[in-house]
Amino acid sequence: MTETSSMKAMTWRGGNNFTSDQLEIPQVIDKTCLIEIDTAGICGTDIHITQGLFPSPENVVLGHEFSGKVVDVGKGVDKNLLNQSVTAQPVGGCGLCESCEKWSLSHCEKNKRRAGAFSEYVLVDEKGISVIPDNLSIQNAALTEPAACSLSCVEMLKKPLPTSTAVVIGNGLLGLSTIYFLKEMGIDKIISSEIAESRRNLAKLFGSDITIDPTKTDLAEVVETETNGYGADIVAEAVGNPNVIKNCFELIRPRGQMLLVGVHPKGSYLPFDLHDLHFKEISIFGASGAGNSFKRALNHLPNMPLEDIISGRYPLEGLPQAIEKSANAEGIKFVIGPND
Numbered sequence: 001m002t003e004t005s006s007m008k009a010m011t012w013r014g015g016n017n018f019t020s021d022q023l024e025i026p027q028v029i030d031k032t033c034l035i036e037i038d039t040a041g042i043c044g045t046d047i048h049i050t051q052g053l054f055p056s057p058e059n060v061v062l063g064h065e066f067s068g069k070v071v072d073v074g075k076g077v078d079k080n081l082l083n084q085s086v087t088a089q090p091v092g093g094c095g096l097c098e099s100c101e102k103w104s105l106s107h108c109e110k111n112k113r114r115a116g117a118f119s120e121y122v123l124v125d126e127k128g129i130s131v132i133p134d135n136l137s138i139q140n141a142a143l144t145e146p147a148a149c150s151l152s153c154v155e156m157l158k159k160p161l162p163t164s165t166a167v168v169i170g171n172g173l174l175g176l177s178t179i180y181f182l183k184e185m186g187i188d189k190i191i192s193s194e195i196a197e198s199r200r201n202l203a204k205l206f207g208s209d210i211t212i213d214p215t216k217t218d219l220a221e222v223v224e225t226e227t228n229g230y231g232a233d234i235v236a237e238a239v240g241n242p243n244v245i246k247n248c249f250e251l252i253r254p255r256g257q258m259l260l261v262g263v264h265p266k267g268s269y270l271p272f273d274l275h276d277l278h279f280k281e282i283s284i285f286g287a288s289g290a291g292n293s294f295k296r297a298l299n300h301l302p303n304m305p306l307e308d309i310i311s312g313r314y315p316l317e318g319l320p321q322a323i324e325k326s327a328n329a330e331g332i333k334f335v336i337g338p339n340d
């Protein structure tokens, strides 16, 4: 690769504005790899950023869910990675700093995120990279990061897990993978609530035992019947809507656990009585990003029913349309193929 070679990238300029730019292809430095992007997914966070609901600096290339091929490696990187199909955690984590040790690899103080994946190439730290297993397509491997966000959240639950009932509200990709991981962890009965019929059908494939449409069925009544009036052991909110949190609280049994899987707009506050929270002894957990769960999530992906998860693929310049489609919840996951 010559120093003059350039690449296309979509730069976010605030609001719904993106510009298609020619940028220099990043040069590898020690312990980094250059990846030619195959697939980059649109995340709910990207939508929130364009809507001003998630803090982000402007004039940056977004995109943190991706897969591709290693086309160059820096000093200190295993040369066998060259030409391998890989996916990567945007921040790999040094594993040694205070944040890596006591928070998670996603929040590493040293190993910062380098660039975004809505471009033809991206530079990533070797530590974040995972080779894609043979039984997973390169396109579906771009689902590792969002699946890892759910897994990281589910892994927050206090162990041992109760073997009874969990409720998962919202069955987009985060909700679907939450259902899958809860089932994998041994939860007996999963009740899921979702307005879109196509998503309810997917919820069954991912392991939901009872799927309801909350516009037609009263979720609280179903939970009451299915738990003999005690409430669910675990309630996961995978919508990112503060109004839904109030309902979650009412569905949960004493000593139950609440999971905040969805990303809430900054400035949202708990909408329920703190006396009740104290009295019912409820624990609330959330996780931000893939945390320490990226590689474990990748190992699960080949076994997950991913056939109908990618709802549309767009060229790089189609990014604004793909974000609009995602914002309208017209499918599950829209992706960009920057080198298509």
Ligand SMILES: [Zn+2]
Pocket: 043, 044, 045, 064, 065, 145, 146
């Ligand atoms: Zn994401």
Ligand SMILES: [Zn+2]
Pocket: 093, 094, 095, 096, 097, 098, 099, 100, 107, 108, 109, 110, 111
């Ligand atoms: Zn670190």
